[in-house]
Amino acid sequence: MSKLLTDRQKEILEIIAGHIKEKSYAPTYQELANILNIKSKYAILKHIDSLVAKGYLEKDSSARALRIIHPDYLPADNNNYDVPLIGRVAAGYPILAQENVERYVSIPRAMIKAEGRYFALKVRGDSMINAGIFEDDLVIVRSVNSAYSKEIIVALIEDDVTVKRLIKKDGATYLQAENPAYSDIYPAGEWSIQGKVVGLIREMAN
Amino acid sequence: MSKLLTDRQKEILEIIAGHIKEKSYAPTYQELANILNIKSKYAILKHIDSLVAKGYLEKDSSARALRIIHPDYLPADNNNYDVPLIGRVAAGYPILAQENVERYVSIPRAMIKAEGRYFALKVRGDSMINAGIFEDDLVIVRSVNSAYSKEIIVALIEDDVTVKRLIKKDGATYLQAENPAYSDIYPAGEWSIQGKVVGLIREMAN
DNA sequence: TGGTTAAATATACAAAAGTACACCAAATCT
DNA sequence: AGATTTGGTGTACTTTTGTATATTTAACCA
Missing domain, CATH: 1.10.10.10 (Winged helix-like DNA-binding domain superfamily/Winged helix DNA-binding domain)
Known part of the structure; x- marks a missing residue:
């Protein structure tokens, strides 16, 4: 664009x-x-x-x-913060590359508690419903490349972005869904942590 | 001057x-x-x-x-919308009365889809977890005094504000929790619908 | 090496912009 | 009644402003 x-x-x-x-x-x-x-x-x-x-x-x-x-x-607005909404991720580009930016969304400034880059992601699927993260919710993500166990993160597996809970246990690292219908993911090939989920915005029918 | x-x-x-x-x-x-x-x-x-x-x-x-x-x-800010956060509700006052406003919170303009007054409410308890509404979430509410069945609403029962799903069935009207541990509420005394939940904002640990 | 692109220059020009002066008309105040 | 204030008209400037054309230079790339 x-x-x-x-x-x-x-x-x-x-x-x-x-x-x-x-x-x-x-x-x-x-x-x-x-x-x-x-x-x-x-x-x-x-x-x-x-x-x-x-x-x-x-x-x-x-x-x-x-x-x-x-x-x-745009002239900075004090109470509000615009972050890029990441759409379909193009192969080979870093997740925050312009190529992946679908549009910008406005989020409450209060959600930004630490320095760093932030982005938003529209949730696909119901794998995190037990964490209160539903399909079509907008998760706000702080861009980091490592996280602690049990934190909810955004991972890039091949060219697929996914929101999961990061678990480190007995030397193993895997991704856990918050829905009993899904099994844990032990990433095999290329994968990376893209950020931590720091907020969530949901819009409901009106 | x-x-x-x-x-x-x-x-x-x-x-x-x-x-x-x-x-x-x-x-x-x-x-x-x-x-x-x-x-x-x-x-x-x-x-x-x-x-x-x-x-x-x-x-x-x-x-x-x-x-x-x-x-x-001075030009008003476009992407931003401030709504009152309703705290503890004082007896006898309408929910939107100044007396009940704890502070103002900034929400994304995109959440405001219809005309009307809006307010925010901090969720207490876990009675709506199956609807993805957790304790300490901020629900954004459009102020209305009626709603359709199955909509998630804010009700004022006596001096108690609560978020529940409104159910109208076989002539009866009651409030349903989204958590099997809670039973339905058939309001006995004075009660009223205060608004519909139109959005949700969650801030997570960072 | 040659070709493309980004960046800058010099000069020119019509339209648009702020300003100035003299004057008019109606309402308000003393 | 006379004076003042507020709002408006018409015309006439001088500068500023965006745009156009033609040319030059440097960097980059295959």
């Missing part, structure tokens, strides 16, 4: 975001050129157009008519 | 705030004139200068360089 930025584009986007934060309106192309010691507005124009094309900005053909639409650069 | 506004000034300030909220940048004087069916930009200029003088706005002499500084008109 939204492609990668060049260093220069990232720099410009950050300057725009900072300008909005400080002055509460976007800079003009000329102002951007001055800040960057660029002598031609046209260089800015092209950068802005690239940022628009890549889905980070929207612009209307008028003075200062810029709007940041990418969550990473 | 900040003096009273005339009706016209208030109107213009609201239009500016609305424009910022919608487009995320301020309107130009010409655009304001168009919206208000005023034929001269100069009329707008004078209104803006009045608003600046009265401490509601700041302006820099450049295109769209307006900044709202009065708290009453």
Whole structure:
């Protein structure tokens, strides 16, 4: 969806975001050129157009008519936090790669208790119902690559993401479902811990 | 400090705030004139200068360089919604009365799907574990006074708030726990439906 | 090596933007 | 009645602003 930025584009986007934060309106192309010691507005124009094309900005053909639409650069909101919702995981990409981001979801800031990167995952299946984690629930995950026994984690097994309880016992490590209908998983091939579940959001019919 | 506004000034300030909220940048004087069916930009200029003088706005002499500084008109936060967390319910007060509000909690805007008043409630006990509602979970409730059978509701029985499944069957109405250890409640005395559970937020150890 | 892409420059231009001045009209206040 | 305040009109600037074209430079890649 939204492609990668060049260093220069990232720099410009950050300057725009900072300008909005400080002055509460976007800079003009000329102002951007001055800040960057660029002598031609046209260089800015092209950068802005690239940022628009890549889905980070929207612009209307008028003075200062810029709007940041990418969550990473939106002026920070104090009570709220946007995390990427990880969809189907593309083979070979790290789980947090842009390629796997379906969209961004807003979660209460209170859920973020430790530093680090966070993501959200929509729960598939009923393997964790006894832990109160149901299908279609949104679990909020802090990105870590190790965990203690009995913690609920997100694991990547081959190209499959799964939420399970991590168990370390007698030297063995395995993944336990919270549903008697499922048996324990002793991962055979390539697998890794992707994060710890730190929160859950459920939306019900209304 | 900040003096009273005339009706016209208030109107213009609201239009500016609305424009910022919608487009995320301020309107130009010409655009304001168009919206208000005023034929001269100069009329707008004078209104803006009045608003600046009265401490509601700041302006820099450049295109769209307006900044709202009065708290009453600052753009509201879009992704965020604050609902009252209902604590212990004081006898005789309606559940949403200020007396019962413990604090306000921030929830994702996405949870608000229908018009109405909302509140949050911290779950006590394990009577709903089979519905995936655990102790200390925060349930988000839309304030209504009736519900369909099988919906999960918040009921006020005497001065006791409880989350249960509403069952209407063979002319009888009762409240069902989602835990075999609890038996159905056939409310005897004063009771009422306070709302439907529309969402759930859980924070886990980290 | 040659070709592509990112980045910047120089110059030009029409439209849009804020500002200024003179004047008008209605309502409000003393 | 006269003065003041509030709101509006018309025209006329000067700058700013976004955009266009053509050209240059450096980095990267196969």
